[in-house]
Amino acid sequence: MGEWPLIAGQVFNGFSVASLYVLAALGLALSFGLMRVINMAHGEMLMLGGYLAYLTLQVVPGPLGILAAMPVAFLGAAAVGAVLETTLIKRLSARPLDTLLATWGVSLILQQAARNIFGAIGVDVRAPQWLNHAYTVQSGLLEGLTIPATRLFILAVAFAVMGALSLLLARTRIGLLVRAVNQDRGMAAAAGINVRAVDLSVFCLGTGIAGLAGVVLALLGPVTPNVGQSYVVPAFLVVVLGGLGSLKGTAIASLIVGLFSALVQILVDVSLAQVLLLLFVIGFIQFRPQGVVAVRSRVLDA
Amino acid sequence: MDMSLRKNTPLSGPLAGIAFGRSLAVPLAVVALGVLAPWLVSAYELNLLARFLAMALLAMGLVLVWGQGGVLSLGQGVFFGLGGYAIAMHMKLAALADGDLPDFMVWSGLDALPWWWVPFKSPLVAILGVVLVPGAVAALFSWAVFRRRVGGVYFALITQALALAFATLLISQQPSTGGFNGLTDFQTLMGVELGTPAAAHGLYWLTLALVVGVFVALRALMASRYGLLLRAIRDGENRIRFLGYDPTPFKVVAFTIGAVLAGLAGALFTLHAGVVSPALVGVVPSIEMVIWVAVGGRNSLAGAIAGTLAVNLAKDGVSSAFPDLWLYALGLVFVLVVTLLPGGLAGLVADAGAAGLGKRLKTLIIGEAK
Numbered sequence: 001m002g003e004w005p006l007i008a009g010q011v012f013n014g015f016s017v018a019s020l021y022v023l024a025a026l027g028l029a030l031s032f033g034l035m036r037v038i039n040m041a042h043g044e045m046l047m048l049g050g051y052l053a054y055l056t057l058q059v060v061p062g063p064l065g066i067l068a069a070m071p072v073a074f075l076g077a078a079a080v081g082a083v084l085e086t087t088l089i090k091r092l093s094a095r096p097l098d099t100l101l102a103t104w105g106v107s108l109i110l111q112q113a114a115r116n117i118f119g120a121i122g123v124d125v126r127a128p129q130w131l132n133h134a135y136t137v138q139s140g141l142l143e144g145l146t147i148p149a150t151r152l153f154i155l156a157v158a159f160a161v162m163g164a165l166s167l168l169l170a171r172t173r174i175g176l177l178v179r180a181v182n183q184d185r186g187m188a189a190a191a192g193i194n195v196r197a198v199d200l201s202v203f204c205l206g207t208g209i210a211g212l213a214g215v216v217l218a219l220l221g222p223v224t225p226n227v228g229q230s231y232v233v234p235a236f237l238v239v240v241l242g243g244l245g246s247l248k249g250t251a252i253a254s255l256i257v258g259l260f261s262a263l264v265q266i267l268v269d270v271s272l273a274q275v276l277l278l279l280f281v282i283g284f285i286q287f288r289p290q291g292v293v294a295v296r297s298r299v300l301d302a
Numbered sequence: 303m304d305m306s307l308r309k310n311t312p313l314s315g316p317l318a319g320i321a322f323g324r325s326l327a328v329p330l331a332v333v334a335l336g337v338l339a340p341w342l343v344s345a346y347e348l349n350l351l352a353r354f355l356a357m358a359l360l361a362m363g364l365v366l367v368w369g370q371g372g373v374l375s376l377g378q379g380v381f382f383g384l385g386g387y388a389i390a391m392h393m394k395l396a397a398l399a400d401g402d403l404p405d406f407m408v409w410s411g412l413d414a415l416p417w418w419w420v421p422f423k424s425p426l427v428a429i430l431g432v433v434l435v436p437g438a439v440a441a442l443f444s445w446a447v448f449r450r451r452v453g454g455v456y457f458a459l460i461t462q463a464l465a466l467a468f469a470t471l472l473i474s475q476q477p478s479t480g481g482f483n484g485l486t487d488f489q490t491l492m493g494v495e496l497g498t499p500a501a502a503h504g505l506y507w508l509t510l511a512l513v514v515g516v517f518v519a520l521r522a523l524m525a526s527r528y529g530l531l532l533r534a535i536r537d538g539e540n541r542i543r544f545l546g547y548d549p550t551p552f553k554v555v556a557f558t559i560g561a562v563l564a565g566l567a568g569a570l571f572t573l574h575a576g577v578v579s580p581a582l583v584g585v586v587p588s589i590e591m592v593i594w595v596a597v598g599g600r601n602s603l604a605g606a607i608a609g610t611l612a613v614n615l616a617k618d619g620v621s622s623a624f625p626d627l628w629l630y631a632l633g634l635v636f637v638l639v640v641t642l643l644p645g646g647l648a649g650l651v652a653d654a655g656a657a658g659l660g661k662r663l664k665t666l667i668i669g670e671a672k
Contacts, residue, residue, distance in 0.1 A: 097374040105634065109634065112633070236459040282447060286450055289450035
């Protein structure tokens with residue numbers, strides 16, 4: 001195996017990691033654009049999705065179990081998101097930093113609950129037969145490059161979610177309302193939009209997508225109580241890079257973070273890659289502090 | 303924020319003169335009790351108290367950074383760790399003959415001291431390193447972020463990524479950092495045998511003296527023009543810009559002071575605990591540091607000390623007996639303190655005071671109480 005398959009493999013890896021980040025970060029970014037709050041328990045929505053996938057597979061074994069798990073995880077995480085939004089985040093919406101701390105508390109409680117219910121070691125979700133193989137390039141420049149089907153599946157899920165979401169935002173009435181509140185909350189409220197309802201539905205949508213991400217995550221490794229933590233910190237960085245509440249920005253930023261991590265890992269180990277990613281983010285905001293895609297606005301104190 | 307700019311603590315302002323006699327008596331009694339602690343409590347309890355007081359240094363720094371400056375740092379563990387590792391590296395080297403390597407390096411097959419270990423052979427470098435390394439890292443880091451007007455939630459998230467990167471780096475570079483186990487098994491510090499009661503008492507008093515000194519210094523800083531501007535930036539950064547100030551240096555200075563105090567806290571903690579490890583510096587411990595201050599009161603130095611002692615005593619008591627319960631309790635504390643008690647214990651005390659005599663006086667002096 002020469003150099004090219006290695007690099008191509010890492011690029012592909014970068015894309016599949018990026019698709020996980022995009023699924024994890026979309027909910028964060030959308031809610032952040034609307035309410036300026038970050039839900040630190042978002043990683044636990046991934047975890048919840050993973051456990052729900054595990055439970056669904058107990059009920060629906062067989063090749064299509066994983067497909068059945070996706071709506072279950074989406075609805076389950078969205079329901080938990082609804083509870084979280086109405087009981088906690090709504091009360092703190094004018095205090096973004098306090099929201100960080102309060103939702104961190106929720107994250108601790110959810111992790112410990114998972115530990116007590118499912119055990120600290122974690123549970124396995126076995127990929128069905130139709131996902132349990134890999135494609136290998138047999139000849140040519142990229143000979144030897146192996147692409148696992150699960151990774152392709154993740155990519156497909158990410159693209160489907162992105163497509164559905166951009167259609168929702170661009171083509172439906174709900175999307176119109178979301179964009180209006182995102183651009184100017186005060187004006188939207190003055191125009192008679194129920195801003196609170198928009199907040200709540202976007203938050204639930206975001207946690208639901210995270211739940212969905214949890215299902216695909218479960219295909220990659222065991223579901224543990226802190227499985228969400230390892231994905232959520234890069235997802236936070238994606239939000240920082242992406243720009244306020246922009247779908248396109250979040251997608252590009254996920255791709256940047258995913259590809260950067262994957263390509264840097266050709267040269268250095270995982271821990272150094274993390275340090276370099278952080279330096280990269282700090283370097284990036286020197287040039288574009290407003291993020292990859294910025295919504296133009298005259299508002300100064302956003 | 304419902305506080306006016308001038309107000310530092312709930313009891314300053316028109317009430318300060320009246321409260322002064324009482325407010326000086328209580329701290330003096332507390333300090334006296336602190337000084338006498340070695341004769342009042344067991345050696346084990348004294349060690350715990352010393353650790354918690356070291357952490358209180360960091361907590362007071364957070365009052366400046368978060369309470370006064372409005373900058374939430376979820377990465378104080380990094381600076382705590384830098385201070386702790388600086389002194390720990392020195393103590394590891396001081397116990398060795400020339401040319402020898404610390405035991406864990408030998409086990410990992412290293413045959414030469416990494417270059418960045420070498421300067422820490424000198425006690426002076428180590429002690430300077432305790433404050434200068436965290437200070438320099440914090441100044442550079444925060445300047446790079448704040449100068450581009452990136453703050454608030456973004457800054458908090460970036461500091462959390464910093465904590466994650468730092469802890470992962472420490473663990474993965476096992477041959478030169480001691481990895482997951484960290485650095486431990488210290489014998490002497492500058493020729494003084496550690497582990498004797500005399501050394502323990504001395505270190506405890508040193509910590510107590512630093513806590514008192516930092517308390518007084520930060521109080522003065524918060525009451526100064528700098529403190530006023532810092533609070534003004536917290537409450538309306540753009541307004542301050544329009545008045546002709548550049549907020550960046552003010553925030554960088556606050557963050558740097560916070561980091562220096564965290565480094566100092568880390569070094570003292572390492573001396574008291576006899577160990578420094580990645581488990582003390584990562585994402586989770588870093589955010590726990592914030593909750594000490596949230597519980598005590600983010601705008602009150604005394605509250606920060608009280609909160610640090612209270613949370614850590616509770617942790618020590620509950621987590622050894624019921625480890626599961628502790629995490630639920632801690633999670634609940636995060637949620638409840640932030641939603642129901644944003645002023646922390648100090649806010650509660652001030653409210654209680656205001657409800658009684660204080661409120662009537664306030665109404666008398668400044669008219670209708672809010």
